[in-house]
Amino acid sequence: xxxxxxxxxxxxADMPLDGTWDFQLLPTPDxxxxxxxxxxxVPSLWTMSSPQDRxxxxxxxxxFDEMPPTVPADNPTGLYRRLVxxxxxPGTRIILHVGAAEGQLTVTVNGHAYAPSTxxxxxxxxxxxxxxxxGDNTIELAVAKWSEESYLEDQDQWWQSGISRSVWIxxxxxIRIADVVVxxxxxxxxxxxxxxxxxxxAGLAQRRDGGYKVRVEAAEHTAEADIAARVAAPTLPKPxxxxxxxxxxxxxxxxxxxxxxxxxxxxxxxxxxxxxxxxSMAMPTFGIAGTAKAELLDIDVQPWSPERPALYDVRVTLxxxxxxxxxxxxxxxxxxxxxxxxxxxxxxxxxxxxxxVNRHDIDERTGRVISRDRMLKELSLLKRFNxxxxxxxxxxxxxxxxxxxxxxxxxxVDEADVEAHAFASRIPDDPDYLLPIxxxxxxxxxxxxxxxxxxxxxxxNESGHGAAQDAAAAWVRSxxxxxxxxxxxxxxxxxxxxxxxxxxxxxxYPSFAALEGYANDERTDRPLILCEYAxxxxxxxxxxxxxxxxxxxxxxLQGGFIWEFTDHALDIEGDGTFRYGGDFDDxxxxxxxxxxGIAFSDATPKPAMFEMRGIFSPVRITSDAADALxxxxxxxxxxxxxxxxxxxxELRVETRDGAVSSTPISLxxxxxxxxxxxxxxxxxxxxxxxxxxxxxxxxxxxRDAIWAPAGTELSVEQVVLPRTPRPLREAGQPADVTDxxxxxxxxLAAPPExxxxxxxxxxxxxxxxxxxxxxxxxxSLTQSSVEVEKTDDATLVTIRYxxxxxxxxxxxRRISEVAGGYRIDEEVSxxxxxxxGLRVGVRFELEGRFDDAEWVGLGPWENYPDRHSxxxxxxxxxxxxxxxxxxxxxxxxxxxxxVDHLEISGPAGVVTVTSAQPLHVSASRHTLDELEDAxxxxxxxxxxxxxxxLDIAHRGVGTALLGxxxxxxxxxxxxxxxxxxxxxxTPRTS
Numbered sequence: 006x007x008x009x010x011x012x013x014x015x016x017x018a019d020m021p022l023d024g025t026w027d028f029q030l031l032p033t034p035d036x037x038x039x040x041x042x043x044x045x046x047v048p049s050l051w052t053m054s055s056p057q058d059r060x061x062x063x064x065x066x067x068x069f070d071e072m073p074p075t076v077p078a079d080n081p082t083g084l085y086r087r088l089v090x091x092x093x094x095p096g097t098r099i100i101l102h103v104g105a106a107e108g109q110l111t112v113t114v115n116g117h118a119y120a121p122s123t124x125x126x127x128x129x130x131x132x133x134x135x136x137x138x139x140g141d142n143t144i145e146l147a148v149a150k151w152s153e154e155s156y157l158e159d160q161d162q163w164w165q166s167g168i169s170r171s172v173w174i175x176x177x178x179x180i181r182i183a184d185v186v187v188x189x190x191x192x193x194x195x196x197x198x199x200x201x202x203x204x205x206x207a208g209l210a211q212r213r214d215g216g217y218k219v220r221v222e223a224a225e226h227t228a229e230a231d232i233a234a235r236v237a238a239p240t241l242p243k244p245x246x247x248x249x250x251x252x253x254x255x256x257x258x259x260x261x262x263x264x265x266x267x268x269x270x271x272x273x274x275x276x277x278x279x280x281x282x283x284x285s286m287a288m289p290t291f292g293i294a295g296t297a298k299a300e301l302l303d304i305d306v307q308p309w310s311p312e313r314p315a316l317y318d319v320r321v322t323l324x325x326x327x328x329x330x331x332x333x334x335x336x337x338x339x340x341x342x343x344x345x346x347x348x349x350x351x352x353x354x355x356x357x358x359x360x361x362v363n364r365h366d367i368d369e370r371t372g373r374v375i376s377r378d379r380m381l382k383e384l385s386l387l388k389r390f391n392x393x394x395x396x397x398x399x400x401x402x403x404x405x406x407x408x409x410x411x412x413x414x415x416x417x418v419d420e421a422d423v424e425a426h427a428f429a430s431r432i433p434d435d436p437d438y439l440l441p442i443x444x445x446x447x448x449x450x451x452x453x454x455x456x457x458x459x460x461x462x463x464x465x466n467e468s469g470h471g472a473a474q475d476a477a478a479a480w481v482r483s484x485x486x487x488x489x490x491x492x493x494x495x496x497x498x499x500x501x502x503x504x505x506x507x508x509x510x511x512x513x514y515p516s517f518a519a520l521e522g523y524a525n526d527e528r529t530d531r532p533l534i535l536c537e538y539a540x541x542x543x544x545x546x547x548x549x550x551x552x553x554x555x556x557x558x559x560x561x562l563q564g565g566f567i568w569e570f571t572d573h574a575l576d577i578e579g580d581g582t583f584r585y586g587g588d589f590d591d592x593x594x595x596x597x598x599x600x601x602g603i604a605f606s607d608a609t610p611k612p613a614m615f616e617m618r619g620i621f622s623p624v625r626i627t628s629d630a631a632d633a634l635x636x637x638x639x640x641x642x643x644x645x646x647x648x649x650x651x652x653x654x655e656l657r658v659e660t661r662d663g664a665v666s667s668t669p670i671s672l673x674x675x676x677x678x679x680x681x682x683x684x685x686x687x688x689x690x691x692x693x694x695x696x697x698x699x700x701x702x703x704x705x706x707x708r709d710a711i712w713a714p715a716g717t718e719l720s721v722e723q724v725v726l727p728r729t730p731r732p733l734r735e736a737g738q739p740a741d742v743t744d745x746x747x748x749x750x751x752x753l754a755a756p757p758e759x760x761x762x763x764x765x766x767x768x769x770x771x772x773x774x775x776x777x778x779x780x781x782x783x784x785s786l787t788q789s790s791v792e793v794e795k796t797d798d799a800t801l802v803t804i805r806y807x808x809x810x811x812x813x814x815x816x817x818r819r820i821s822e823v824a825g826g827y828r829i830d831e832e833v834s835x836x837x838x839x840x841x842g843l844r845v846g847v848r849f850e851l852e853g854r855f856d857d858a859e860w861v862g863l864g865p866w867e868n869y870p871d872r873h874s875x876x877x878x879x880x881x882x883x884x885x886x887x888x889x890x891x892x893x894x895x896x897x898x899x900x901x902x903x904v905d906h907l908e909i910s911g912p913a914g915v916v917t918v919t920s921a922q923p924l925h926v927s928a929s930r931h932t933l934d935e936l937e938d939a940x941x942x943x944x945x946x947x948x949x950x951x952x953x954x955l956d957i958a959h960r961g962v963g964t965a966l967l968g969x970x971x972x973x974x975x976x977x978x979x980x981x982x983x984x985x986x987x988x989x990x991t992p993r994t995s
Contacts, residue, residue, distance in 0.1 A: 007120035009100070009130040011451040012184040014334050015404060016100065018173035020089070022144075023047055027086040030055055034082045034111070034149045042086070050107060050167035050372045051083050053577055058150070060163045060372065060575060061591030064598050067156065067427045068164055068591075074153035074437050083108075083167060085146040089174070091137050096179045098207075101131045101144065104170025104403065107373065109152035113145040123154040123441070126366075126400035126422045127448050128170065146172070154441050159426045160399045160466070162365055162373075162573060162599065169366075169373045170403055180208035181332040182219070182323050187455040188487065191308040191340040193354035198306040198340035202299045204230070204321060210295030211235055216326030221299045223319040223338065224306050230299035232323075233292030308353050309339025309457040310646035311393045314414035316457075339411060339457025343488050345508055348561035350489070350532040352416070352460060355645045355676070358556055359416065359534050359564035360621040361394030362387065362603070366402060369576040369583065369606040380406050383570070383608055384413045385712035390614055391621035391719060396536060396566040399424050399466040401449045410458035413712050417458045418491055418536075418566070421446040421477075423465025429494070433471025442473040447480060454485055463536075464492040464506060474506040493536045501528050511536040514568075514968035517551055524559035535565025540967040542601035543767035543892050546613035547871035547962040547971045553620050567617065568967070573599035574606040574893055582943050583893050597767070597894050605893075612867035612890055619875025622720035623652065624672070624704060627679060633700050633724045636689045639681050640702070640722075642674040649673050652719070653707040656684065658691040659699040659723075659879035661861050661906070666691040692726070698861070699878045700724040725878050730921045731905045733828055733987050736798040736821035746791045746802035748820065748827060752914055752990040755850035759786060759806065759816045759833065760954060763843045763897040764936035771965035778843055782808030789813075799830075812836040826917075826989035831957070835980040842977040843897075846925070846956030853913025855951040858885055858928050862904030869925075871961030871975040873902055885909070885928050885951060895936040895945060900927040900959060909951065917989040918955060924986070925959040928952070957984040 028045035029038045045051060052060045058081045061068060069077040091099060103110060105126055112119045112129075117136040122129035133142075150166045188201040204219045209232055217232035266273060292298070299321075307315040316337045323332040344351045351357070364383070366373040380403070387395070395415050397406075400422035410417050422445050425432040432438045446464055453459050462481050464474050470492075478490045493511045495503025500510050500523055510523070510533040523533055539549050546567070556562045574583035583606060586594035603614040628639040642649055650673050657667040666687045674680060684692070684700075692700055702722040708715050743749055747756040761783035763769075769778055778784075786806040794801040799821040806814040819830040833845055863873055864881035867890050881901075890898040904926045907918040918926070930948040939945050958978075961971030 006117065006131075008122050009132055011127070011448040013186060013452060013455045014182065014184050014336075016102075016175035016177055018102070018171070019176045020174035022087065022089065022172040022174065029084045030057055031082045031084055033078070033080050034147060036082070038084055045083075045085065045167075047085060047172055048104065048168045048170055048374045050165045050169060050374060052165045052167065053372045053575075057081070058166065059589040059591070060165055061589060062163050062573075062586030062594050062599055064161045064595040065159070065426045066593070067159060068593060069151070073156040073428055073432060073435070076153060076155075077151050080149055080151045081166065082147055082149045085148070085168065087144050088141045089144050090140065091142050091174075092139055093134060093137050094176075097134075098132055098177050098179055099134045099137050100175045100177060101133050102128060102173050102175060103131075103146065103168065104128050104172060106146065106148045106168050107166050109149040109154070111147040111149070113147070115142055121152070123152050124422050124445055124448065125158055125169075126402075127445075127452065153437070156428055156432060157423050157425050157438065157441060157445070157468075158400075160424045161426075162367070163575070165372050178208075178332050180323070181206065182321060182334050183207040185321050185334060185336060185455070187319070187336060187338055189338045189340045189457065191342050191353050193308070193342070198224075198304050198308070200301040200304065200319070200338070200340075202321065204232075204297045204299065206232055206295045206323060214326075218324045219297045219299055220322040220324055221301065221319065222322075223301055224304050224317050226301045226304050228299045228301050230297040232297045233294050235294040306340050308646070309341040309411075310353060311414040311416050312644055312647035314412060314457075315339060316411060336455060337408070337411060338455070341457050343460045345489055345532060348529055348532050350509065350534065350563055353646060357416070357563065357645045359394045359566065360392055361396060361416070361418075361564065361566035362392055363396045363398040363537060363566045363569040365398055365569065365571070365573065367571060367573050367606065369574060370579060372575065375403065375406075377405055377409075380409055381711075384409050384415065386604070386608055386610070387415070387570070388413055388712040389717055389719060390610070390618040391623060392617075393621075394418070394564075394566065396420060396463065398566075398569065401453065404452065407453060407456045407458060411456055415458055416460045417456070418461045418463050419449060419453050419459045420463035421449045421465045423468050425468040429467060429469035431469075433469040433473045433494075439473050439476065442468075443477045443480060446477040450481055450485055459488065461489050461491045461509065464490065464494075466493065468494055470494045470497070470503060470506060478506045491534075491536070500533070501526075509534055513537040514540060514964070516969050517548075517555060517972075520552075520555050520562055521559065524555070524561050529561050531561070532563050533561050534563050537568040538565045538968060539567045540601060540964045541568060541603045541611075541613055542598065542966050543894060544869075544890065544896055544898055544962050545601075545766065545768055545964055545966070546603060546616060547768075547869060547964060547975065548969055549613075549616055549872065550620055550874035551972060567603060569602050571602040571604045571608055572606040572893065573602075576606065583941070585893065600893050613872060615866045616868075616872050616875045619720050619722075622704060622722060623649065624674075624702070624720075624722060626702060626722045626724055628724070630724055630726050633684070633692060634726070636684050637681050638684065638700070638702075638724060639679060640672060640674070641679040642676055644676045646676055648675050651707050653705045653716075655703040655705070656688050657701045657703065658688060658694075658697055659701055659877070660691070660694065661696040661698065661880060663880045664701070697726055698728070699726055701877065701879075720875075721877055723877055728905075728923070731919055733919065733921050733985055734823045736819075736828055737823045738798060738821065739795040739800040740820040740822045740827055742793060742800055742802060742820060744791070744793070745788065746793050746804055746818070750990050752852050752916060752992055753849060754852040754950070757829070757847040757849040757988070759804070759814070760846055760848040761786065761814070761835075761842060761844060762933060763959075764895065764933050765843070766896045766962050767894065768963045768965040768970075769843065771970070773965050774970065777841060780810075781839070781842055782810035782812055783814075783842055785809040786814060808836070823987065825991060826987060828985070828987050830985045831983060833982045837980060839977070839980040841960070842958075843960050844925075844954075844956045845958040845977065845982045846954055848952060848954045851909065851913070851916060851951040851953065853911070854949055855909050855911035855913055855916070856884060857910050858883055858888060859908045860901060860904050860926065861906040862923060862926070863902045867899055868902050869900060869962045870902060870959060871963060871971045876902070878903060886930065888928055889930065891942045893942050895931070895939045895942055897936070899929055900925050900954070900956075902959070909953070912993060914990065914992040916991070918953075918986060919989075920955070920984065920986040922957065922984050924984070925954075925956040927954045929954075955986065957982050
């Protein structure tokens, strides 16, 4: 006995079995259980609670030292047992549904075992009718951690074990609708839909008596179709013995040639035409027994798209020969088409840009057990941040997730549970794995093909390329020609190759130059959609705007899927002590490589997500500051399918004192339409003011939706006005400094001093950078000499530093006292030939308690030179604690760029910084050493200190761990830097 064939139709849970089961964790699948049962919740993963078998994380290597297809001898097995009361009824079947089991699942009912199911991310259904009894039935679910197919599940995630999705029993009629395949097409030229259904029944395939029908009801239309009955197999005719009369000729000579002639499309010989209509004769066709085809053509419906996800209820009813309804299923259907035309992927006839993310199943508290509420929370967040596509990295998700994608509106690349990363050069052509790989792809397609959200089938991830992928692709194209096939492994070494296994060029982490080269290559004839890019580990995701400059301006490039949505850290205890690889005493692990989301593990957005939000905005201002100052702006809709009637817009002017002149405006553009907009008089007047910084266009939802209430902000577009240097006060008199050239003041716990180092972000440690920053030696600066000289209006300080490798850095300062503080002119000379570094600036620490910060510059969120295109110029305020970004591995964080005014205040006083040139600034509770020494954010000491960094140059964050380094324009340039600033210190008086 084995599991049932995968179907697209889902039956309801007549008997939910989620809840408490008896449980034992055995050392091997063959071990005998004891009488000492514990309990476990279903669904849940025992690795999230059992002290004997904990989560562990590897990226590429398998977590055991074996070769495929060997199964490790150490193979923990979870045994779940439950008594279920059943009452089998004649004419019904009892189907046990296991949503997903992490490992190899073996089902046993009343001592009768079924063949194992080995796909950890697809359901398995078992017909238990023939082994069920009237009364209590013992159901056992044994989940072995390892199997021969574990080598196909080597995804970059936690290794977990247990039952991860819901379990239930369905009671279905013996004669029933087994499956329905939906073909819901949208003709964008005629603006009309068509619905074709392939219906398969159970219990009718062997019947020769006809009369069964299916009735289809959709969009106020109805159609019926007959169920094909079984037809007797044809037999060879016997020679006729009637010779009483001469038979009339019926066929020409050599009639058997006709079939091959027609198949070859060859001309039909003249003598064949002697019989009328012979050339157009067709062999009789018969429907497959037990199936029917129904259609509703030219129906008035709205198309489904991610921007307007219109869904229709379709009901399919099985009718017996007496006209009685004996079974029915309901479907939610969206009308849309997907085509590749030349090098363009078209949805409903429109070329679409994929604003996508890769998404794993991960919940910080439950592992890969994902509730519907969590799914909707994640999808709502992504929708509010203008994401339109999801790749189900790297396995099929719960069908409920796809239901929500249909409803909320996302394009989905549905990925098979195939990643043989550790043995990618071997497994694709290994005969032992041909059928398992193909079957995993098949079962995904058979289950998910009715979802309008699914626009492409992915054969898997990082599994090389061989016969298995070619076979799977061939099957997919034959079974579902309505969607393209996607597979990165087929083009990994040649973007113009791999056609047997992919219709889309889907590379990972390419350089900008490579993308430009592909777009301009005369051989290019397929769309390019990055399956992974903008690697987001730690403080990262630099260069996203440059990717999108290319996507929006070059042919064949159609976006991609950011790696990835959320971090994978686990907070098993619920106390905020998030953990990553190695934190569960797993000796072989890949550490923090799992912390690469644009959101934290609890789905809290990181600053990079706001950068993405702005780049993915539904509208774009395409004009410049000169147009705005002249009273007009040009606005373009970036949508592909829908107008802007569901959005609300507001203009405001950002000034040095805050936002003014907020004015609602009307802006209802068609997809891709651009218009000129005359600014309201109040807005234009404020924009002409001396303190105006930028014009902002706020985009919000205009009505409630399942994913956001009305008024939810989706983006803010800006036109930034030209900025003139801030005037500083003229030098007053020489400042008093200490013997080592430092400023002394009651509000300074540590005076301003040169700083060339940051707590390295993860990308700074990329192997591709070859320890570049450690080689600079800037992490250690030791004063080698100090010279102090006073003039009429300033104190001149020259400090020479030796780096860790004894290179010389010279810091010259001109310090003057001005009312309430100091004017400081800085000049820094790095070692000759310096071509890169992390920062050039000063840092100081304040004495006493400071709580709040206000600044004029880019904000409100953290931003860096290569990740600031969506940051907004204006006046911003924050508590100092909230300026920090709590990356789980502490590193450089909390910086804001473009700042020429900073005010820090608290019980101790007020400290003001004014700069002639925009600076990169941060105010933090922790020192660089504390950030670099801690391995988890929650290990940092509680602190009320205030450490301020002011940088004239700060390196971008890039994506160098996997992908391009920050562009040269965002690296430190040259070896000489100069800037001027004022520091005003005002102690608070009681």
